[in-house]
Amino acid sequence: MDIFVQTKSSFSRFLSTFFKKKRSRIGIYGPPNAGKTTLANRITRDWAGDAVGAVSEIPHETRRAHRKQDITISGTNGHTITIDIVDTPGVTTKIDYKEFIEYGLDKEEAITRAREATEGVAEAMHWLREDIDGVVYMLDATSDPFAQVNIMMIGIIESRKLPVIIAANKIDLPDAATQKIRSAFPQHPVVPISCTEGKNIEDLYEQMVHSFR
Amino acid sequence: MLQGVQIDLISQDSLGNMTSMEKIHLILDKVRQGTIVILEKGLEPDEQSKLIEMTMNEILPDDFNGIEMETYPSRDDNSFLSRLIGRQSAATRLTVIGPANQLKMIKKDKDQISAWISTR
Numbered sequence: 001m002d003i004f005v006q007t008k009s010s011f012s013r014f015l016s017t018f019f020k021k022k023r024s025r026i027g028i029y030g031p032p033n034a035g036k037t038t039l040a041n042r043i044t045r046d047w048a049g050d051a052v053g054a055v056s057e058i059p060h061e062t063r064r065a066h067r068k069q070d071i072t073i074s075g076t077n078g079h080t081i082t083i084d085i086v087d088t089p090g091v092t093t094k095i096d097y098k099e100f101i102e103y104g105l106d107k108e109e110a111i112t113r114a115r116e117a118t119e120g121v122a123e124a125m126h127w128l129r130e131d132i133d134g135v136v137y138m139l140d141a142t143s144d145p146f147a148q149v150n151i152m153m154i155g156i157i158e159s160r161k162l163p164v165i166i167a168a169n170k171i172d173l174p175d176a177a178t179q180k181i182r183s184a185f186p187q188h189p190v191v192p193i194s195c196t197e198g199k200n201i202e203d204l205y206e207q208m209v210h211s212f213r
Numbered sequence: 214m215l216q217g218v219q220i221d222l223i224s225q226d227s228l229g230n231m232t233s234m235e236k237i238h239l240i241l242d243k244v245r246q247g248t249i250v251i252l253e254k255g256l257e258p259d260e261q262s263k264l265i266e267m268t269m270n271e272i273l274p275d276d277f278n279g280i281e282m283e284t285y286p287s288r289d290d291n292s293f294l295s296r297l298i299g300r301q302s303a304a305t306r307l308t309v310i311g312p313a314n315q316l317k318m319i320k321k322d323k324d325q326i327s328a329w330i331s332t333r
Contacts, residue, residue, distance in 0.1 A: 093281065093282055094268075094281065095269070114274065121269045122265075125263075148282055148283050155261070159258035159259060160258075
């Protein structure tokens, strides 16, 4: 790293420690199975050497908001941000336990999962109203970005005047349509990524440093 | 006996006289009974957030699975008054809300919502 950038970065860290700036809480929001926990795990592994939660193909694997504190992300220009990452349950307006039975869960397990999922979504909405300073809104680039829940969530985030980055995930899949996401939300930065392969993840970090400073 | 689905159309004036919680309770009470609710003017973002939260609290296995909700994309409110008071917001538009197990959206674009409604 360039000596000037290194010095600038150290000085910036010194100043933020000295003035004890409040850490921003950045929520990862989005519909179920968009890859929110995979992203949260990647961020925390890359910058804190840790993981946040388990991932699964069954929707609503994350049923409680998980917070990983004190993650410092550096940009190439030497700027850094220190944030708490909040991985949230997938937001939806409906949950039917029978959907989980189709994934092989028995009825009792499915009902328990559905009950926990409803509590998780309610909690995620509460966090958004009370405790979140910025949002990475995660979308599956192979799904319809115009789905009502996305339109509604972006509207809610905008009404709270929170900075938001749209992460268009799963670009490694052949049906991924990033341009459709850009046209759905032209007012916000859209970063195409693949969380599982790590593709373009540096671009997302760069945008996070820019948007959440 | 005649089988069918009740549809309630609620005017903007009527909604305008209600508090946020009154609107949300009205919608959820009706939808839980199997009624399709059409609002002449949509809910504010904060009300939508609370509606999602309260819907989650109402879900019960084999009874109520939640809601289906569709609205036209909002329009930016660039009226003279909004600009004068420095509050430019998105104007919410007609909204359809129903029980998730009875109301299915077929297609939506900026000026048309096509939905399919089934009896219980």
